[in-house]
Amino acid sequence: MAKKRPVKAYKNLKFLNSREARPIRILAEFSEPYHRFRQYEIDSTIVFFGSARMKPKAQAKKHLKTLVEKYQNDFSQSARNELAAARLQVRLSKYYEDAKELSTLITKWSMNEQNEDQQYYVCSGGGPGIMEAANKGAKQAGGKSIGLNISIPHEQAPNPYITEEFSFEFHYFFMRKYWFVYMAKALVIFPGGFGTLDELMEVLTLLQTKKINRKLPIIVFGQDYWQEVIDINAMVKWGTIAKEDLQLMRFVNSPQEAFAYLQENLSVDK
Numbered sequence: 001m002a003k004k005r006p007v008k009a010y011k012n013l014k015f016l017n018s019r020e021a022r023p024i025r026i027l028a029e030f031s032e033p034y035h036r037f038r039q040y041e042i043d044s045t046i047v048f049f050g051s052a053r054m055k056p057k058a059q060a061k062k063h064l065k066t067l068v069e070k071y072q073n074d075f076s077q078s079a080r081n082e083l084a085a086a087r088l089q090v091r092l093s094k095y096y097e098d099a100k101e102l103s104t105l106i107t108k109w110s111m112n113e114q115n116e117d118q119q120y121y122v123c124s125g126g127g128p129g130i131m132e133a134a135n136k137g138a139k140q141a142g143g144k145s146i147g148l149n150i151s152i153p154h155e156q157a158p159n160p161y162i163t164e165e166f167s168f169e170f171h172y173f174f175m176r177k178y179w180f181v182y183m184a185k186a187l188v189i190f191p192g193g194f195g196t197l198d199e200l201m202e203v204l205t206l207l208q209t210k211k212i213n214r215k216l217p218i219i220v221f222g223q224d225y226w227q228e229v230i231d232i233n234a235m236v237k238w239g240t241i242a243k244e245d246l247q248l249m250r251f252v253n254s255p256q257e258a259f260a261y262l263q264e265n266l267s268v269d270k
Contacts, residue, residue, distance in 0.1 A: 029171065030178070044183060044185045045121050045184050046120050046185060046262070047180050049195075051192040052131060064089070098254070101255040103134045105259045107137065118144060123147075124162075125147070126158050126168070128157070128159055130191075135159055139161045144163040145163055145166065146168075147166065150176050180199065186217040187200075187217070187219065218248060
């Protein structure tokens with residue numbers, strides 16, 4: 001009786017998920033997106049970065065109203081803290097709405113109505129918050145958009161507005177970052193936390209050191225937020241960056257201002 005054939009290495013899930021097979025998994029996260037983007041002839045994206053924690057304005061206001069009713073006779077410190085956090089969410093929800101509006105403007109502008117082509121595709125990190133707003137704005141404009149999701153313990157379930165064939169799931173942050181930057185023709189950085197700062201600073205470093213040696217406009221959205229979080233001018237004062245490095249990014253405060261800057265620096269063939 002013939003022996004059962006052993007499982008081929010490329011079908012051996014135990015091996016593929018092992019430490020030894022890490023190079024294969026990394027290569028897969030390069031090759032599969034590369035194949036898919038070529039299949040759909042996508043080579044130009046406008047990438048949105050920003051917090052996963054921001055809510056749509058209507059949702060944030062509804063949550064605050066619920067808490068106000070719940071704590072109307074509760075003056076405890078915990079109640080005050082929860083109400084303060086909810087009021088802040090209402091304030092931050094402006095950025096969700098702005099991201100959605102900007103994505104809609106970009107997508108409508110980049111679409112060729114005669115042959116239904118898109119020149120630029122809005123690309124997000126695929127999760128909630130600003131990422132969701134970006135994908136939602138593109139969908140509302142009648143266009144397609146990309147979501148580069150990452151598997152982490154919280155916050156990162158794919159949002160429902162990503163175009164299905166352009167929804168990706170990454171394990172490795174550095175491969176996800178590669179695909180954010182490789183096809184990007186512009187970046188829009190909304191208020192965010194550690195992840196957003198990481199993405200912004202890495203791209204600025206690549207531009208500063210000429211590792212990215214092409215024109216790549218960076219729009220930093222929400223000047224009040226960013227100037228409180230990062231004192232870029234202090235870096236110039238202390239001599240840790242050159243004054244010319246400030247030209248690597250443009251601060252804006254409205255979707256219209258951001259869109260006008262993109263139109264000045266990018267072109268669309270109609």
